[in-house]
Amino acid sequence: MNEDVEPQDPCVERLARLTGDRCKAKNAARRLQTLTDNIDESELVAEAEIFKAMSDPCRLAILKLLREGELCVCEIMTALDRPQSSTSHHLSILKRAGLIRERKEGKWSRYRLSEGAVIEMMNLAKLMTSL
Amino acid sequence: MNEDVEPQDPCVERLARLTGDRCKAKNAARRLQTLTDNIDESELVAEAEIFKAMSDPCRLAILKLLREGELCVCEIMTALDRPQSSTSHHLSILKRAGLIRERKEGKWSRYRLSEGAVIEMMNLAKLMTSL
């Protein structure tokens, strides 16, 4: 007896008022439902984490530095003129998001960009800001 | 009398200890200096704002919904099952970052993706999470 979308569904009610056509509203509601059903929550969170990692000016600067090649924490903090603990913290966030990789060498930690599309991502953002 | 990099520069000191070679250290310091000089702070902040706008799961879901076409606030809040004020707030952030555009039509506000590279950005992120 239960259809995909109930006749009394507030969603349909609302859309019916929008379109003035109850039948169209039902289809629209079904379409919206399908769209949201196709969005995987955990995928959403994973993708958001990448953007969150890139959403800090300091971290973006680090990524830009690393385009030129591998650098150790010591060089990065010097280049950015930031305290060591801040720099280290930001690096750990970038690493957790998979944007950079670490290579330990003696007492040094050398960081480089991951093989992924990090650079393309930055290029796109630059393109978008210059429009 | 002032060179690009002072002999007593703590930056050079540090790098000299790293490489063991004061001359190489000086060059490395100069290279790092050039790299950071080429990073424009305001550009950095502008790009970070784009990533920040995309760093929330709810906002990412909105962007994914809008890939299918123009939607009004009412439809979006219905699809995502979120309160109206939250939905509106997220839309304003996306708009401020230039990721979506608004078209007023009577009492409705219809939103659509901007012409920019928003979709490519999402595709890249999806690619990066699936590695």
Added chain:
DNA sequence: CTTATATATCGAAATGGTTTGATATGACTC
């Protein structure tokens, strides 16, 4: 084993973001 150096982690303060009910605005309807 002590010292020095590079980095990571902790902790607390400051800051910023998200959420949502309540309220304001603005448009269409009667």
Added chain:
DNA sequence: GAGTCATATCAAACCATTTCGATATATAAG
């Protein structure tokens, strides 16, 4: 113009992030 509906804005509670000094860990050198 009173009522209704779509949306925006406000405000307060709540939660997350950033920052940085202090401390811990780990490696290398003496």
